[in-house]
Amino acid sequence: MNLSDLLTQSAQRHGGRTAVSIGDQSLTFAQLDELSGRAAAMLADAGVAPGDRVGVMLPNLPEFPVLYYGVLRTGAIVVPMNPLLKAREVAHYLGDSQARLAFAFGPVAQEAATGAEGTGARVVPIEDGSLDELLAEHPEPAPSVPREAEDTAVILYTSGTTGAPKGAELTHTNLIRNAEITAGPLFGLTPDDTVMGCLPLFHAFGQTCAMNTAMTAGAGLVMLPRFEPAAALETVAREHITVFEGVPTMYAAMLGTDRDGIDVSSLRLCVSGGASLPIEVLHGFENAFGCPVLEGFGMSETSPVASFNHPDRPRKAGSIGTPIEGVELCLIDEKNGVGELCVRGHNVMKGYWGRPEATAETVLDGWLRTGDLATVDEDGYYFIVDRKKDMIIRGGFNVYPREIEEVLYEHPAIAEAAVIGIPRPTLGEEVTAAVALRPDVRTTAQEIQEFVKERVAAYKYPREVWLLDAFPKGATGKILKRRIVRPQTTQG
Numbered sequence: 001m002n003l004s005d006l007l008t009q010s011a012q013r014h015g016g017r018t019a020v021s022i023g024d025q026s027l028t029f030a031q032l033d034e035l036s037g038r039a040a041a042m043l044a045d046a047g048v049a050p051g052d053r054v055g056v057m058l059p060n061l062p063e064f065p066v067l068y069y070g071v072l073r074t075g076a077i078v079v080p081m082n083p084l085l086k087a088r089e090v091a092h093y094l095g096d097s098q099a100r101l102a103f104a105f106g107p108v109a110q111e112a113a114t115g116a117e118g119t120g121a122r123v124v125p126i127e128d129g130s131l132d133e134l135l136a137e138h139p140e141p142a143p144s145v146p147r148e149a150e151d152t153a154v155i156l157y158t159s160g161t162t163g164a165p166k167g168a169e170l171t172h173t174n175l176i177r178n179a180e181i182t183a184g185p186l187f188g189l190t191p192d193d194t195v196m197g198c199l200p201l202f203h204a205f206g207q208t209c210a211m212n213t214a215m216t217a218g219a220g221l222v223m224l225p226r227f228e229p230a231a232a233l234e235t236v237a238r239e240h241i242t243v244f245e246g247v248p249t250m251y252a253a254m255l256g257t258d259r260d261g262i263d264v265s266s267l268r269l270c271v272s273g274g275a276s277l278p279i280e281v282l283h284g285f286e287n288a289f290g291c292p293v294l295e296g297f298g299m300s301e302t303s304p305v306a307s308f309n310h311p312d313r314p315r316k317a318g319s320i321g322t323p324i325e326g327v328e329l330c331l332i333d334e335k336n337g338v339g340e341l342c343v344r345g346h347n348v349m350k351g352y353w354g355r356p357e358a359t360a361e362t363v364l365d366g367w368l369r370t371g372d373l374a375t376v377d378e379d380g381y382y383f384i385v386d387r388k389k390d391m392i393i394r395g396g397f398n399v400y401p402r403e404i405e406e407v408l409y410e411h412p413a414i415a416e417a418a419v420i421g422i423p424r425p426t427l428g429e430e431v432t433a434a435v436a437l438r439p440d441v442r443t444t445a446q447e448i449q450e451f452v453k454e455r456v457a458a459y460k461y462p463r464e465v466w467l468l469d470a471f472p473k474g475a476t477g478k479i480l481k482r483r484i485v486r487p488q489t490t491q492g
Contacts, residue, residue: 002144003153003172004072006179006215007033007065014191014218020062021239022223027062029218032069035131037141039070042134048100050075050145053155055094055102055121056202057081057112060223063131064201065211067103075145078154079167080202083108084457090115092164097155097353106130149173155353156204158300158398165403167353168300177346178303179212181325186294186308187243187269189217194266196241198227198250199396204304205273210245219243229253233262240266244291247274247396249427251285251293259288267291269311273298274396275428276384279317296321297384301368303347307382319381320374329382330367331374338385341374342367390481392421392429397459399431404462407455408435413443416471418479419462422486433462434484436471 010019011033019029027035048054054071056078058064071078079097081090083105090112094102099121104112109125116123124134147153153175155167183189187209195214199206201223214221222239224232227250236244244267251272270285270293277295286293294311297320298304307329309321323329326346331339344367351359362369373386392399401419408417416436421429435448445465453461464486472483 001149001172001176002072002075002147003175003212004036004069004144006176006212007036007069008144010215010218017191017218018220019215020065020221020223022060022062022225025062027066032062032065034141035066035135036069036073037143038135038138039066039131040073040144041138041140041142043070043074043076043101044142045138046101048074048076050147051151052076052101053079053097053099055079055081055097055099055104057083057085057090057102057104057108058126058202059083059105060197060201060206060225061105061126062223063103063126065215066131067126068201068207068211072153073142073144075147075151077152080154080156080207082200082202082457084459085111085115086455086457087111087115088455089165089457091117091119093157094121095119096157096164097167147172150350152350152353154207156300165400166355166358169350169353170300170303171350174303174347174349175208175212177326178208178305179216182209182305183213183216183219185325186296186305186310187213187271188311189213189219189243191218193217193219193242194239195219195221195243195245196232196236196239197221197223198232198244198246199274204298204300205245205247205396208304209271209273227253229257233257233259233264236267237263242266243269243271245271245273248272248277248281249395251277252281252426255281255285255288264289264291269294271296273304275393276318282317294321295319297341297382299370301349301362301370302327302343303349306343306345306347314379316377316379316381319377319383321382322380329376331376332367332369337375338373339375341370341372341382341384343370344368390420392419392431394421394429394431394459395427399460404431404433404452404456404460407452408433408448410455411443411448411451413437413441414448415439416479418471418481418484420481420484422464430464431460431462432464432466432486434466434468434471434486436468 011029015030019032106127113123152169153172154170157165197210296308309315328344348368390401404419415438424430472480
């Protein structure tokens, strides 16, 4: 099997239908399949072999699926990368995965190239029309290289509260089954559907629930390079979108946007993930748009879909629903009805790339420990109540405090630092930082903020920074984040 077969099979059945579009650009399934095959020929000619890793650092553009499926067709492994990553982050992704090659969006190609220095990876810029030039010498598509079910197809980098981001190895069977179940029993996609992909394709949610499910069903995928609520609503009306997928901040933004004269009646289903959707937003959106919103749960390590409010069963507001087909959920270490949510099934990752110890700590007897605290009701519906980990979810993007704290500690004036999430109605959470300075050293909160901003992706740096004389600490000297008091007036 090969994950790229999802595209090839749809090209055989629905070749003339539009597969992906953005603005006035579009590709049919046949065209997308041919281009991905030519990309595979180009990669093979460049020496990329089965099992090699190739970075794809692109926003939502037609070139993303072309290269994604092209890499897979060679038998190589895709390493999706956020184009907002800075050089130090790029260096980790490419160095840790030992990637041979990385394709980077033109405006960030220099940042990628700087990060690639010393990793052994070659960066190929992707500008308007440049992929056509790269493929010009390879007019014949290469056939798909068969892979075993347990061979790694994609490495998605994710991070806990300690250490650098880890690469979750997702196999061909992980991703194929997750796409098939999501497209069929969950979303009921058909070739007559048009899915709106506001979610970034480098992210697990957009990759499986939008791109791979659309390829599975032969449905069209309409992409937006960047989410903006008015533009999104206009696109729904113009393209007759039937399935919209987004994170809670997108639903809140569209609900608060003037919809006079915009016909969104084509919508038959909306899907929310990435963070908990506030119940008032859920009900408000369904009432205003006349369309059900299904909430679910997943993470990079689960390909990502693990549970959902199924369309053929009662939906419960605030719940992540029940397990999808072939997947089990359970709670461990329960106390007063709250326990750590664990997942077992065909969707659980192969392991963390090159980190057997971390894999052994996370996956026990096939059960993946999510780090999320949850409850389950008498009907078997699960509810996330808190995160065991300190992860911050800002506008649907995961921000890991330890990663930002490590950058703060690089600042010569900082003695101690703690990064915490502050609730925000539009973003879910905002990234903030408290710091204590070294004796006899002066700096400002704004200068610290700029220091971090230069070193991490734009969604990660703290929007608020405040200076403390000392941190509250426990008996062992550990900083007690829960006892940090945010001042009334902060800087940044």
